[in-house]
Amino acid sequence: MRFDVITLFPEMVKAASRYGVTGKAIDNGVVRLETWNPRDYTHDKHRTVDDRPYGGGPGMVMKYQPLFDAVSEAKENGFGDRAKVVYLSPQGRPITQSLLNESVHCEQLILVAGRYEGIDERFIETVCDEEWSLGDYVISGGELAALIVVDGVSRLLPGVLGDENSALQDSHMDGLLDYPHFTRPENIEGRVVPEVLLSGNHADIERWRLKQALGRTWQRRPELLKNKQLSDVEYELLQEFIVELV
Numbered sequence: 001m002r003f004d005v006i007t008l009f010p011e012m013v014k015a016a017s018r019y020g021v022t023g024k025a026i027d028n029g030v031v032r033l034e035t036w037n038p039r040d041y042t043h044d045k046h047r048t049v050d051d052r053p054y055g056g057g058p059g060m061v062m063k064y065q066p067l068f069d070a071v072s073e074a075k076e077n078g079f080g081d082r083a084k085v086v087y088l089s090p091q092g093r094p095i096t097q098s099l100l101n102e103s104v105h106c107e108q109l110i111l112v113a114g115r116y117e118g119i120d121e122r123f124i125e126t127v128c129d130e131e132w133s134l135g136d137y138v139i140s141g142g143e144l145a146a147l148i149v150v151d152g153v154s155r156l157l158p159g160v161l162g163d164e165n166s167a168l169q170d171s172h173m174d175g176l177l178d179y180p181h182f183t184r185p186e187n188i189e190g191r192v193v194p195e196v197l198l199s200g201n202h203a204d205i206e207r208w209r210l211k212q213a214l215g216r217t218w219q220r221r222p223e224l225l226k227n228k229q230l231s232d233v234e235y236e237l238l239q240e241f242i243v244e245l246v
Ligand SMILES: Nc1nonc1C(=O)N[C@H]1C[C@@H]1c1ccc(S(N)(=O)=O)cc1
Pocket: 088, 089, 090, 091, 114, 115, 116, 117, 118, 119, 132, 133, 134, 135, 136, 137, 138, 139, 140, 141, 142, 145
């Protein structure tokens, strides 16, 4: 899979991609990451990428032409019109696990990281296929959002995490929050590891983990359960969790 990030700060993106899961995926060739700087596609001596907003108001807006040319180069260097162009902005579709799961099937994701107050609307309308958002807040640049997409999708690719299952068992992978995790020592200042996890009984452990995931989701993010059709076993486990609370 190929990611192309359109960014005024390519070094920021490249540096952050050298570590962890993304770095490993790039090193073993499962992922290719390229950056394209709109400033390299300007034609004036000041290498202008932004300008004042029509209608007045604070801040600057990123210009259409440098962005357009940078995306065109990324497409030409990649999979052409088979690439999906995504603009990262607070106006976009929330970046959730299901969005990341869907994106695993893309051959090339061109991620446009905005700066300033945003980008010329005509670029979004004519060049971008989709708009995605980290959440309902404004950060200084779309690069962090792009890096989250690169990391979140890369870890789902076969061979990246080593044991593909661990990505599938992640929190939110099945619409639930994760169960609690423990490692040595067994006792930390009197706080011990749940007995079931030391039993070696994998069926009991799996049941306990599912109960914890259901219970934590009910406690912390009940709205996630609205989208989930609980099986009889899951419903029973959640009831058990709630009863044990009181
Ligand atoms: N949240 C986010 N998820 O992804 N990117 C996010 C983000 O805040 N990017 C900001 C730098 C850029 C930006 C883009 C668009 C707008 S605007 N005018 O559309 O409000 C404001 C600020």
